Structure formats: structure tokens, C-alpha cells
Amino acid sequence: MNPLEKLYCADPETAKSAEEKINNKIALTKEQTMMFVEEVTWALSEDHSFGSALSEGYISLFKSANHEKIQTYKGLVRKAGETGPTLGRIMAEHLVSVLLYGDQTLLVSFLDAVASMQKKGTYTLPEPLEAVTILLDKGEIKACSVYLKILEYFFSTDLTYGESRYFAHLLPKAVLSFPPLKRAWQTEQLYRIILDDCHLADPFLDGMEKGLSFLLPDALKEFVSIGLKKARKEKQLGIKFLSLESRSGVDTLLKLQTVVPLSSVRLQLVRYIRAKTGSVFSICPLSQMPKNMRSEILNEHGDRPFVFSDGKFIYLPDEISLCSSYDENRDLYKCLLRLESEYHEFSSFEFDFEKALEYCGCFHDGDSPSCGEELQRDCSDMEKFFGLFAVKDLAADLFNIFEQGRLRIISREKYPGLVRISYPRLLVEAGRIWKDENPEPLMFLLYLRISLGKEIPGYFTADIKTTALAGLISGIFEKTIEADRSVEICAFLLFQTYGMVEAFLNENITNGRLNDNYRRFKMPFGRSLRPDLYFSANKKYEETGKRVKAELEKSNIHVYKSEIIKRLVINSGDLSSDDIREIISSRNFKDPGRNINGEKLPEVSFPPELIFNRNEEAYPEDDSSANVFRYREWNADLCDYLNDHVRVQERNIEGFKSDFYLSTLNRYRGTVKRIRREFELLRPEDILIMRQWVEGDEFDYRALLDFAVDKKAGMIPSDRLYVKRIKQQRDIAVLLLIDLSRSTAGLVIEANKSVHEIIKEAAVLFCEALDVAGDKFAVAGFSGTGRLGVDYYNIKDFSEKMDEIIINRINAVTPQRRTRMGAAIRHATRKLEKTASNARLLLIISDGFPNDSGYKNNYAVEDTRMAVFEAHSKKICVRAITVDAAHDARLDDLYGHFHHKVISDVSELPDRLLRIYGTLTRQ
Structure with missing residues (x-):
């Protein structure tokens, strides 16, 4: 059983x-x-x-x-x-x-907290106890213990039902929002606040969001002590101090703060690296690292600040608190960025496997079996080269040392001041690594001499043999680097010195092989090349480079793959025939027979998918009668605008006769009758009579009667004896902007129509309603492909009357291509700016999020939000209606929390659009 x-x-x-x-x-x-x-x-x-x-x-x-x-x-x-x-x-x-x-003590605390909350009601338990489970599952027992004390004490105080519900939601949310490494001691300070006065918890948590979270333990403790002292004297002063709403609170924070958050310096760093390297890089906090590499990298470096990059993003710590002052920590951010930017400015990632083999005096054309094997690996050229050596990690460490030495020499000539500022920090951190990490003496000495250009410091001791070998290798480096400064020269140096280093390290191993016992050399601040990450981030360019090179090889034309990839990166993935010719003519192989004279360039045909130039993309032909506009676009990664980045062309729609407009009116005849009646009521009377004015157009005879009666009764009569006649005007201009992307062609099964057809029906009713109301209105659509191909379709302009031409244009509207919403909103804003109306409204109808080539996810959302913000700053009210989409919280990021409506039942759109418009214009 x-x-x-x-x-x-x-x-x-x-x-x-x-x-x-x-x-x-x-x-x-x-x-x-x-x-x-x-x-x-x-x-x-x-x-x-x-x-x-x-x-x-x-x-x-x-x-x-x-x-x-x-x-x-x-x-x-x-x-x-x-x-x-x-x-x-x-x-x-x-x-x-x-x-x-937990242990018995934690169990008792848990039961006491539950008993305390239960007295207020079971409704207080779910969220606070969910936080307890989360903390314990993460192993944060100390933070959980303090949190349970907070719950026990807080809910034992006199609280109203509303306060109990509010804090049962706020306290767990606040504690879980504290950073894991800081949670225990930040929770302790919250407990101190609550013990003194539980009503100070809210302002303290407000202060934590505004910047108190960046204080170190002793500094936060001191700040809380000052705040509690103020609150005991005068509670309101303490509340303003703790919530950073007073000048005193802000000044105290600035005085105590030594931690520098990346968010406070990110914009400066972005501008710096763009000016220094001429390239566009995004600076991201380490917390935004891809999950697949986060744990490995964080475990490798612990809580020490470090920097690395993948060719698209430079990752820096979310905050730095290593130094004792705010200014020193801020300067450390700049130092880390300077050092990492050298890899990109001086072409470290343009390493070419084939070129490296040439430098080493061999070719990969079958001479070496290992070369052939390495070429087949799906990895970066740098990793392929390291794979030629018995101990890959040792080869990678030596290459990094040589490469950092190369960068030091180039930087010393180009930026001597920056070297004087930045390299002493590396030397100090190297000293800490020597004391705490116990690195291999030979590798450490090579790093000091080659990468930093320093002699042996006093704290370092090494035997004569180690010192002699390090001296020999650094001598080879100095002599070789004078002749050639390319990144591949480091491959030659590795080829020359690897055998000496491997033999020396093997002598010191008592058990096993070097490959099993070698431990990677830890560079100061994690400053090391990450070719694996660069390869992953640019894999699309890598594959294109391979294919283009293979096509050229078929015509017996030899080029370096790195040159092709370099051109792809510069052109954001574009590669034209002219680019190929330039690459071929500018080659400089060590073997002169492999070069081709520029006058003898052969004609090479490529598959169309390989040669692609965005400027030659198949956009619709320009309408010679239309206007072309350039607009800037917001790049959230750079925290700056890309000027004249987007090209918008106004296009005219050739209308045609169809029964769509009239059939829509017939289908919605009941709705049409109702909206005509409702919108006629929005039209003001020609003359508005206003009574009881001190001055006006004529006497109000009813007021004169009241005046006489009051005077006869001995009362003081009113002097408001006049009537005013005011001519009323409803001065509103509205532009309806319709998404014409291909996705609107999707069928709505319940209505047996496409989303696009329902949007067109809404536009029909909109035009009828506004024609009745007498408001100035325009209708436009937008679509396009790519930043240079945004189309803005004028369906009805403000100056045009609602006639058969407009009806035929509405009939002719069809789904087009993609959705670059920011540019369309900016152009619509430009149109509305030119109207002289007192109230200007932009209504947007779309079926989801913006999506275009190179315009997706957060980038597209941030640019659209910035375009909406720009419209608001010009006193243009923007409202959006999203159809056929489940409510997504990111729509709040797109338009703002109160500036959009979501309609899940698309068939409701025509009626809802008019209700929304009527409500807005009545306001």
C-alpha cells in the first residue's frame, strides 16, 4: 500500500x-x-x-x-x-x-516578532516575514537578527491601522533595498532610529535613498546620532535633517561622505573617454555585468575596486570607498578609466593572430599542426595565440605584462602628466598584492620593471637568479619595443621569453606539472586584457571579418582580419566596397610579395549580405517635393545627445477613393451620433454674459434693484452693478500621431480586424469629433527603417479642412516598417510649436514599444522618454494610448506614470480615444 x-x-x-x-x-x-x-x-x-x-x-x-x-x-x-x-x-x-x-536565539526573536505583529493583525505578517526568508536564504543572519528586533519593537508601539499597513510594507522593502554588503550595519542604524522614535523611520529611509546609503559605518552612525539629538530638541528639525531636506543635513552628509558612487561621476567619465580616445564607450557599474560572468569576476577580485572592458562597455565599481577622502576616491575612478582607456586608444584589442605569427617568424599555412588546431577554435585571436603555449595562463600573464609595458612607454611620450599621476597608484596597489596575495616573485618583478618601469622596492626581496632573469627579460623588452610599438610586438616578446620563464618556474615545482600548479598573476585593480569578453561582444564583426577574408583569399588577395574588423567597428557594422579597396591598398605584409600595388587592385565580387553600407540602404526614394529634417537622439549609455543623428523625411500620401471612411461612420453610427452631441457641447457659446462686475459694458438691472433695496434698508449696497459680455474661444491645437509600423498589421481575433484597421477607425471618429468641436487638429503617421530613414506621413495638416482629399488619404494609410518613436515625437513637437494656440496637445497611438535598427530596449525607451520630456518643456501636453498590449511597467518609463493609457481590448480604442480627448480638453 x-x-x-x-x-x-x-x-x-x-x-x-x-x-x-x-x-x-x-x-x-x-x-x-x-x-x-x-x-x-x-x-x-x-x-x-x-x-x-x-x-x-x-x-x-x-x-x-x-x-x-x-x-x-x-x-x-x-x-x-x-x-x-x-x-x-x-x-x-x-x-x-x-x-x-538560525539558532535558538534567532527562533525566539522570530516568534517574538510574529507575536508583536499579530497583535496588530495577521495582515501585517506576509511581507515582513517574506523578507526574513529572503535574508536567511542569502545567509545574512546578522542583518536578519536586527531586522526581527525592529519588527518586534516597531509593532509593539501605538500604531493606527493605516500606519500598521504602511510600515508592514515599507520596512521589509527598505531593508531589502540596502546593499547586501552594507545591510547589517545600515539595518542597525534603522533600529537605533526606531528605538528613539518610530516615526523617524520614514524620514531616515528617505535620506537613505537621497545619499545616506553612501556613508561608511562610523559616518552613518555619527550622522544618525546628530539627527537624533536634533529630533529630541525639536522633532521637525530632526525629521528634515534625517531626510536631507535641510541645509544642515546636506552639509553634514558632504562632510562625512568619503564614498563616491559611480552615478555622481559617470557623465564626466563618459566625456573624458570620448575626448581621449575619440570612440564611443558606455560606462557601466559592475552590478550591470551580464549574469553569466558576474560571479566569476566578483569572486576573483573580492571587494577591491577593479576595472575591465569588453570593447563596448567599460565596467567600473558601483562605488569606491578605498581611500580616506571623497576627492581621493573620485580621482581613483579617473585613474582606473585612464588606465583602461589605454587598451582602446592604443589598439590592444586589434591583435591579429596571423600578424603575430609573422612577427614570430612563422606562418600558419600548415607549417605547424598546433597553429591549424588553434585557428579552428571559436575564440579571439589573442586566446588562439596563448593556446600555442604549454601553459596558457602563464602565456597570458606574460603577454599582459609586455602589453602594459608597451602602453606605459606610449603614454609616457603622449601623456607624461597622466603617467605621473596614475602609475604611483598602481605601484602602491602592487605593494599590497605582494604582502597579501603572495604572488610568484619572478612575475611580480617582471611586472614592476616592465609594466611600471620601476626598480626593486625596499619591501621586495628575491634571489640572484630571479633578479638576473628578470633583468635579462626586461632588457629584451626595452630593446625590442624601441623598434616597434604595435600590439603584435608583445607576441614576439612572449615567443622569445616564454621558454626561459617556463623552465625557471619548472625548477621550483616539487610535485606535479607547471600547468597544474601555476596560479594566475593578479594585476593591480584587475587591470588586465579580457580578449574573451571583447570577442563575445564583437562576435558578429568577427564572423563577418572571417567571411570577407575568406572571399578575398579565393582571389589570392591576402589581408589581415583585424583590419576588416577594425573598419566594421568604426562604421558600426557597415562595410562598403570602398572600405575593402582601402584595406587592400593600405596593407603592409612583412613579405612584400603578398602586397598589391594600389594601381593593380583587382575587381572582387562579394555576396550582398557581406557588403552592406547603411547609407546605401534601400530606403524609399526621396520625395523631391518633401522636406528633410535632422534631429538629435539621446544616447542613455553616453548620457548625451548624438547631434543630427536621425533623418526624418516628410512624405505625402496619395489618397484613393474607398468606402472605408463611410463604412466606419455607418458601423459606429450610434457612437458618431453620441460624440457629435457631446463634442458640440465642448464648443463654447459665442458670447458669455458675466454679471456682478465692478465695471463692464452696461448696468445689470437686477443688481440696480438690489442696490436700491439695500440702500433703503440702511445697508451698505454692493458696487458690483455691471454686466460683461465676453466672446468665447476654444483655442486648442491637437496632433494625432499614429504608429504605422508593420506590427500593427497583426490580427485581433475577437474583432476579426487588424490593429491597424482599428487605429484607422479611431482616426476617422477623431476627425469627425474634432471637426464638430471646431478645434484645430492634424493627423500624421510615422514609420521607417534605420536612423536615416524615418518617415513622417502628413495625413491632415492644421491648415487643411476636412474634405474628400483628407478622407482619401485616411483610406490609403497602410502599415509600413519599424518604429523610431523619438524622432517622430520630435518632429510632431516641431509642428505643434508653430501653432499659435494657447493649449497644444500631442496624442500618440501605438501598439507597444519602439523598435528599429540599433534602436531597441533601454536605448529606445530612454530616447523616447527624453523626446516626451522635450515636448513637455515646450508646453506641449503629450498623452499616449498603447493598444493590444498587456500593461507593462516599462510604459511608465516611456511616457511617465500619468501620461499614458493601456487598452487591452483593441476594439474599445475608438470610443476610449474620444473620451480621453474630451476629458483632457475640458481640463
């Missing part, structure tokens, strides 16, 4: 799930099985969710908890469940982590 038979009778789904988990991982005794079935069956009889939670809880405890903890769990959950199934479920879910990861 199945021991879970009784449980199957109670709830087959829960029983099946439990049996699968138990059979896979857990061996239960007969007594444990009986207890499990009995308790879960009882819980299911109380409430299904309670039973499911209890089943999951027991299974988690059976895996790793002892008998005593399981019995404790049973007793406490049973007691809670007898009080009520909701409390039982909450305890079943959250008591597990406390028993698994």
Missing part, C-alpha cells in the same frame, strides 16, 4: 508533488511518513494553500534538519493553524528558513 494513500485521497495534486520530491531526494522513516501525511492532511482540511505550504515546509526540513527542529516546526505550525489557516500557512512558509539557518 502506498504510504501516501491517505494524502492522495485528501488532495491528489499535493500528494503527487510530495511523492516525486520525496522519492528523488529523501529517505523517510515510517514514523516521519505517518506524521507528514497526518499533518498535511489536517492542514488541507483547513485550507488548501495551508496544506500545500506545510507539505513544502516538511520536505525542506526532511532534507537537512534534525528530529528536534522537525518537532519544533510541527508544534509551532499546529498551534498557529489552530488559531487560523492564514496564520498557519504563513508560519508553514517562513518558519522553515529560521529553523534551517
